Amino acid sequence: MKISAQEEYGLRCLVQLANLADGETLTLPQIAELEGISAANAGKLMWLLNKAGFVHSTRGTKGGYFLARPADEIYLNEIIKVLDEDVLSSHCDSYTGVMEKCVHTGDCGIRPVIVGLHEIVENALSRITLASLVGNESKVDAMFHQIQGLHRTLEPQRV
Amino acid sequence: MKISAQEEYGLRCLVQLANLADGETLTLPQIAELEGISAANAGKLMWLLNKAGFVHSTRGTKGGYFLARPADEIYLNEIIKVLDEDVLSSHCDSYTGVMEKCVHTGDCGIRPVIVGLHEIVENALSRITLASLVGNESKVDAMFHQIQGLHRTLEPQRV
């Protein structure tokens, strides 16, 4: 499994905007500089995020980008779905119930794996706000450690 | 996030072999037919799995592929790591501790997210054997439902 470049850098750019004080904005060259990508590339990512309503922009001198909503009201699962097809996708789209691309019958062997992975990723990302990625990392770490702690209670029964 | 074609179909091919009775084998055209891919493509996947020691093969008439180890001793995390870089990878490889590709400093905002997702995926896949993907799906479903049930106990505290 892979996190695409678009997902990773799109999310990073939003984190940079979440870092801003009220009224501040960032231009494309500024975002590009902060994230180590080209301004053209940043422009493409911001265009997607703009279309999806996560950011607003103003043109001209003193223009730039800023968040369209408070960072503590934006969850990572929403962001990822804008930057890619879904939080988790595969050639077989059985987890959506649609099955368009999948040549296999309904209950192929790996279907429950894809469905299950999709659920736990969606669940984890839907608990994390953009705001929690700003400043210290302790809150997100703690959340994942809590999940991992729970998982360890399952350790004995491998299937 | 995406499950690559190589991961998906490599795993599917192994499931087909796990379905065989003792002493039976499958040829490339047979695997290709079962999975709806070309024999050439199946050949490439089986080559990877052969190199990694998951399957054995015999050439010539009556040749074919079969599992090198019992299906209940093969865990999905091992398989995925052979078919792709890791169970979860991204441009930023901070979760491995190596950081070679990543231009960002050690504590960028999204690092804990990548590390956390990597952990929960690795954890889930390390609980599932190839054998459990054969026949009925109930065991894998039950495992994921158990994980999801635990996650729901966390519901109130979003970060």
Next chain:
DNA sequence: GCTAATCATTACTTTTTAGTCAAGATTAGC
């Protein structure tokens, strides 16, 4: 209203992944 700064949009290029092909090597059975 002119100019410089900035975003918006589309087309293009490069890189990576996926998939195909063909020639060679091995084996079972005659």
Next chain:
DNA sequence: GCTAATCTTGACTAAAAAGTAATGATTAGC
């Protein structure tokens, strides 16, 4: 040993993703 069936391997082609470039539209400030 001959033949047909089968895997092995590397080179090739096609498709998708990532990244670049260029042109146009908008705005602040003079």
